[in-house]
Amino acid sequence: MMNGVEKTNGEDVATEEQLITPWTVSVASGYTLLRDPRHNKGLAFTENERDAHYLRGLLPPALMTQELQEKKLMHNLRQYEVPLQRYMAMMDLQERNERLFYKLLIDNVEELLPVVYTPTVGEACQKYGSIFRRPQGLYISLKEKGKILEVLKNWPESNIQVIVVTDGERILGLGDLGCQGMGIPVGKLSLYTALGGLRPSACLPVTIDVGTNNEKLLNDEFYIGLRQRRATGQEYAELLEEFMTAVKKNYGEKVLVQFEDFANHNAFELLEKYSPTHLVFNDDIQGTASVVLAGLLAALKLVGGALADHRFLFLGAGEAGTGIAELIALEISKQTKAPLEETRKKIWLVDSKGLIVSSRKESLQHFKKPWAHDHEPVKGLLDAVKAIKPSVLIGSSGVGKTFTKEVVEAMASINEKPLILALSNPTSQSECTAEEAYTWSKGRAIFASGSPFDPVEYNRKVFVPGQANNAYIFPGFGLGLIMSGAIRVHDDMLLAASEALAAQVKQEHFDKGLIYPPFSNIRNISANIAAKVAAKAYELGLASRLPRPKDLVKYAESCMYSPVYRSYR
Structure with a gap:
């Protein structure tokens, strides 16, 4: 004390x-x-x-x-x-x-x-076997079944506040990289420390290795993981259950478990299963949603109107797409007091089979069903843009080059300032480049992407593309949960984080066409997000660190790890 x-x-x-x-x-x-x-x-x-x-x-x-x-x-x-x-x-x-x-x-x-995160970390994971030098983090494979609690005790630190865990099945837009996905938890946690101020010793990267379906890795003599096809079903569920139980037993109720780069079906199920009993957060579903919503709230200053006045069209209906869509619908519902079933109707999703409409309901995966609205079937993205006439186009498909010239031109013909977000990572998977978005819209698009793009000069004007990077949200979000001693994550905390980030965008940023603040000020941004998230935890009665500090922003800053050298006696 x-x-x-x-x-x-x-x-x-x-x-x-x-x-x-x-x-x-x-x-x-x-x-x-x-x-x-x-x-x-x-x-x-x-x-x-x-x-x-x-x-x-x-x-x-x-x-x-x-x-x-x-x-x-x-x-x-x-x-x-x-x-x-x-x-x-x-x-x-x-x-x-x-x-x-x-x-x-x-x-x-x-x-x-x-360098330490997207896009380079993707290449690092692909080559992790051959660049592997010294193990970082904790590897829990099927071999450790029945012994996970003992394995956790092998880790040298006992006071863990946040765990980032992956099973390597869907690394960025690169697919199944098995055990080599460890680069993701390691990279994410270095950002937790640098951007959110968590102590390095309080962070634990974990990879759960249940095998891989990647033939190239299975045949690679340098592969560092289990050489077998992925375990699924009961075997998978039991390993995860043992892990989640052991984590809570070893580190207590308040340890934050962040799921990272799990495949769609597992990501939704794990989040749904453990949200009521653990402090869990899925960055691909919730972090992405929160950072995109923040960009949209900020962009309203440039395009005008309230969130409820806009129509949204997504390419990609996986965990990122449906997660963003749901958070937008929640925010509109909060602002307008309209029921969620109504606000969802402003949002349309396109998957690999075309526009998601009610006539397809029977064959849809459960997480897509809320987005099946009444409309005749529409095959491709371009036809969907023409039919729905959205003001906001969001790419979360993991497939590059899908926002074609025709699609961007169609958006520009419908809107004075079309909002185009190409969110897929790494850069090679981006739906379009910044240059394409500005050129094809004749300099009228407001553009942000998942991976970084350099500024673009068009018609003697310089446009600075924003980066909808989850690193804006999760470090501050995690700090807010930890400093308030939160025991559960609530959707209202995600909305609070989005609003806090949007509030950090100043006029000078808008003047450059930016809808996100510069990263150079990220620790200050994280402290503000942490304060809003913590305030929401106290308000909802989910905080256990009492009494509540008077000034939450100052308290957040005082909790942050400083990398300045210590003097030794």
Whole structure:
């Protein structure tokens, strides 16, 4: 306890104490200290520290500040031509000097986010077997069935606040990468620390390996996972049940479990099954929905009208598409007091068989059924655009190049400022590029994408495309849950996160056509999102950390991990 407030983030609560290591934490000495990524500072160890911790002779004589180390590393990173080499250099740094890794990531977030996360992380997962050096995170396979609680106890940290877990079946738009999906939880959790301020030691990446249906991996001599087809049905459900039970038993009621990159059928079932009993969040369904809704709320300042005045058409009716659609319908319902069944009618979805309409209801998967409205069947996207006349077109199909010239031109002929969101990742799967959206709409489109695109010059005007990146939402969302001690996730918390993010978009951003704020200010954005999410948790009676702090934004900032070096006595 500290000043009567329980430390949310353990030893790393940001106070004046933070710069001196407490006596209770024993820091290894000598050679071992240099090999410990959490405490190693490299050439930043002072003369006194070198004497006190038996480092004399183990380091060259020069002394460097953390700032100078950062400058050197950024210089080195920029020399690499290939993004994957930058990714590997960043992973090596994380294994060598944890604080310097996070300092680099926080101070250069716009430049390094695409390196440690999308799009580069996709390629890293595809090649994970051959670039695999040192295991990160916890691998739980079918071999560990019946022993998962013991396996969790093998992890060196006992105070875990957030777990990101994948089974590798649907990695970004790249499909089944089996055990190599570990790159996703590792990358997501490094963003939880850098952008949301969670302690690195409170984060646990997990991959559940039930096999893979990817023939290429099964035949790859360097593959690191189980060499068998994916387990399904009861065998799969039992392993997940054992995992979820063990997690709660080992880490308590308040540990956040974030599901990541599960295939559609499992993603919906797991979320539905565990939402009533665990603190669970699916970033692909809920995080994506929240960040897209935030962009739409902000975009209203550019296109005018209320959310309820617009018509929405989706290409893709999987977990992202239906998740976004449902959150939009919830927000319209909240604003207009109209029932959800009514507000859903403003939203139309196209899947691989065409427009989802009521005559198809019998053959639809359960999560698509709420979106089957009365309309004659329509085959392709272009015909759907012409029939529905949407003002907002959202791509969540995982299939690249699907927003064709004809589709974008049709959107521009119906709307003065068509809103076009090409959300599929990585860049190769994007429904269209920023340049295509601006050129084909003659500079009138408001565009955002899932992967980053460079600014585009059209007709002597520079357009800056927004990135609807989940990294805007989940770090602040998770921090809000953890600092309030929330025990369940409620949809109203997602709406609160969206509204908080939309409120961070200022006039200067709108002037550039942006519907998201710049990432350079992300820790401040995360603190504001965390405060709104926590406030909602207290309001709904789902918070367990009492009393409620007076100023939630300040409290969120005080909970954030700082990557600045500590002084050792």
